[in-house]
Amino acid sequence: MSVKKITKSDFAGFVSALIQRESVIGVQAKGDRFDFAPLESAKDLRLDYDVTLQPPKKYLLPPMEVLLTYEVGGAYQSQIDDKKFILLGVHPYDVVAINQMDELFSQDNYDAHYMTRRQNATIIACDVARSSDHVFASSMGAAVVREGYDILLTDIGDSYLMEAATAKGNELLALAKGAVEADPAALRRREDIWTHNRKSLNKHELKCDPAYLPRLLAKAYKHPVWEERAKTCFNCGSCNQVCPTCYCFNVQDDVNWDLQTGQRTRAWDGCLLEGFTKVAPNHEFRKNRADRFRHRLYRKAAYVPQKIHGQIACVGCGRCVGACLPDIANPVSVYNRLIDDLGIG
Amino acid sequence: MAKPKIAIFDFACCEGCQLQIVNLEEEILSLLGGADVVEWREAMSEKSDEYDIALIEGSITRLEDEERLLLIRGRAKVLIALGACATIGGINKLKNNFDDLDEVKKCVYGRAASKPHLHTGFTKAIDEVVQVDYYVHGCPIDRKEFTYIVRSLLMGKTPEIPDFPVCVECKAKGNPCLWQYDQVCLGPIIRAGCGARCPSNGFRCFGCRGYTSNPNVDAAKDVITRYGLSVDDLKTKMVLFGSKQEPTIYE
Numbered sequence: 089m090s091v092k093k094i095t096k097s098d099f100a101g102f103v104s105a106l107i108q109r110e111s112v113i114g115v116q117a118k119g120d121r122f123d124f125a126p127l128e129s130a131k132d133l134r135l136d137y138d139v140t141l142q143p144p145k146k147y148l149l150p151p152m153e154v155l156l157t158y159e160v161g162g163a164y165q166s167q168i169d170d171k172k173f174i175l176l177g178v179h180p181y182d183v184v185a186i187n188q189m190d191e192l193f194s195q196d197n198y199d200a201h202y203m204t205r206r207q208n209a210t211i212i213a214c215d216v217a218r219s220s221d222h223v224f225a226s227s228m229g230a231a232v233v234r235e236g237y238d239i240l241l242t243d244i245g246d247s248y249l250m251e252a253a254t255a256k257g258n259e260l261l262a263l264a265k266g267a268v269e270a271d272p273a274a275l276r277r278r279e280d281i282w283t284h285n286r287k288s289l290n291k292h293e294l295k296c297d298p299a300y301l302p303r304l305l306a307k308a309y310k311h312p313v314w315e316e317r318a319k320t321c322f323n324c325g326s327c328n329q330v331c332p333t334c335y336c337f338n339v340q341d342d343v344n345w346d347l348q349t350g351q352r353t354r355a356w357d358g359c360l361l362e363g364f365t366k367v368a369p370n371h372e373f374r375k376n377r378a379d380r381f382r383h384r385l386y387r388k389a390a391y392v393p394q395k396i397h398g399q400i401a402c403v404g405c406g407r408c409v410g411a412c413l414p415d416i417a418n419p420v421s422v423y424n425r426l427i428d429d430l431g432i433g
Numbered sequence: 434m435a436k437p438k439i440a441i442f443d444f445a446c447c448e449g450c451q452l453q454i455v456n457l458e459e460e461i462l463s464l465l466g467g468a469d470v471v472e473w474r475e476a477m478s479e480k481s482d483e484y485d486i487a488l489i490e491g492s493i494t495r496l497e498d499e500e501r502l503l504l505i506r507g508r509a510k511v512l513i514a515l516g517a518c519a520t521i522g523g524i525n526k527l528k529n530n531f532d533d534l535d536e537v538k539k540c541v542y543g544r545a546a547s548k549p550h551l552h553t554g555f556t557k558a559i560d561e562v563v564q565v566d567y568y569v570h571g572c573p574i575d576r577k578e579f580t581y582i583v584r585s586l587l588m589g590k591t592p593e594i595p596d597f598p599v600c601v602e603c604k605a606k607g608n609p610c611l612w613q614y615d616q617v618c619l620g621p622i623i624r625a626g627c628g629a630r631c632p633s634n635g636f637r638c639f640g641c642r643g644y645t646s647n648p649n650v651d652a653a654k655d656v657i658t659r660y661g662l663s664v665d666d667l668k669t670k671m672v673l674f675g676s677k678q679e680p681t682i683y684e
Contacts (some may be wrong), residue, residue, distance in 0.1 A: 146605075320482070322600070322622065324620070326601075326619045329604035329605050362597055
């Protein structure tokens with residue numbers, strides 16, 4: 089598909105046209121940080137952001153959602169959210185995370201709640217223009233992405249390059265007044281940015297190819313690092329709550345005051361949390377902090393990869409590193425420690 | 434099946450948690466549809482000695498209060514502690530930090546300190562006197578959580594109360610960590626369920642819902658060191674709702 093080039097002022101017009109057309113969720117300032125939020129005006133869009141507080145995941149898998157309404161002992165009605173929306177400004181590592189969630193939610197029990205939102209979402213990705221304090225997407229091979237979006241934007245200085253990857257993306261690009269075919273110099277500039285990002289989004293450098301991590305973890309289950317790190321773990325689940333690839337949830341029923349009807353909700357859960365593994369009758373099978381600490385890092389690089397053709401379920405966004413108060417969550421620091429002790433191969 | 438009878442009793446407190454029930458406004462009618470409220474001093478004049486569910490607000494500071502509470506426990510099938518004063522002793526436990534309560538009284542009430550109604554002892558949470566079946570945490574209680582707990586009990590279900598830290602709800606709301614903005618927030622060791630209301634509005638967590646059942650004291654010590662603070666700095670933040678509660682942090 090062709091690549092368009094658009095000046096920044098024409099781009100603002102394009103964003104306004106998108107806002108007129110449908111609901112747009114775009115990256116905006118939140119205090120001195122950034123986050124995704126409903127975009128009301130093109131001038132609020134901040135594609136120069138480093139990282140958002142929350143990944144865009146919450147628009148596909150909300151922190152809390154009603155799955156169905158029911159009558160006690162009777163019929164139930166699934167609740168499907170089928171509004172169309174545009175996610176604007178998604179960084180490559182977050183696109184990779186969404187691609188992984190798409191696979192996970194469409195396999196085994198097909199999740200109509202997630203998948204309907206996903207099918208109604210248009211993803212306008214955006215190459216990273218400014219690296220965050222803890223990004224290590226380069227180490228995880230997620231600094232640049234070439235699939236999973238409808239449009240990819242790249243800031244090349246005075247203009248953006250816009251590449252549509254789907255029919256939906258092409259249709260939207262038709263709204264971009266003033267866009268012209270990208271010239272070879274602009275395309276070379278984009279290649280340079282990709283080359284740069286593939287190397288430089290790497291504040292924490294993994295000492296191995298991520299593809300090696302499952303084999304590394306296969307021999308690390310009893311390593312002392314789990315106990316050592318978990319000693320200062322609050323089990324606050326901040327690492328889970330800001331993670332673009334954590335998708336575990338808890339399901340609860342709440343009955344209405346008539347005690348006849350009610351709703352079943354699901355809310356984000358987290359493997360670090362006390363009670364995450366509690367089953368009837370009050371048995372908790374991962375009761376130790378260290379076991380829960382280990383579990384998250386095994387999920388990312390050993391268990392989930394088995395479900396998604398070997399892809400590592402950590403995309404290097406670095407949000408957990410910044411969110412962890414005792415600074416123990418950094419996956420790279422744990423994996424590197426294991427490499428130091430256990431070697432590669 | 435007859436509607437369960439509910440009675441609401443208050444002890445040492447500001448009665449703000451009862452006020453939260455009053456503030457349910459139209460939803461009170463739904464509550465009354467599912468249960469008979471037979472005693473509730475703040476909202477009605479009737480009294481009763483027969484009830485299934487007793488809601489206890491406030492903490493215990495006098496012997497006669499202990500006796501009254503024991504009587505209520507004996508009559509109620511289910512007893513629920515309502516709000517921080519009842520669940521953890523709350524702000525009332527500040528005075529437990531002092532050895533000489535007469536001195537405390539003089540300091541607070543001056544010449545009025547000898548009045549008979551001020552003749553109180555150390556503060557106890559409700560479960561220091563009688564067995565508590567369910568806890569509605571917070572100062573004040575969260576109305577949504579309160580109604581959820583009542584509905585669960587009316588259905589014969591055990592309500593699910595979070596036993597994880599406030600950070601869970603705070604991060605899910607997309608808040609940046611207040612520690613990074615120079616606030617000594619107690620979120621990492623305090624029980625969630627409030628929806629991280631204070632941190633979401635820019636104020637550190639004061640700890641009104643009490644500690645999680647397994648707070649990590651080592652982690653707390655590590656973090657205060659990391660941020661160049663002392664154990665005392667942390668303790669001064671914990672004293673408002675955390676006085677004479679576990680966990681004790683030693684130097």
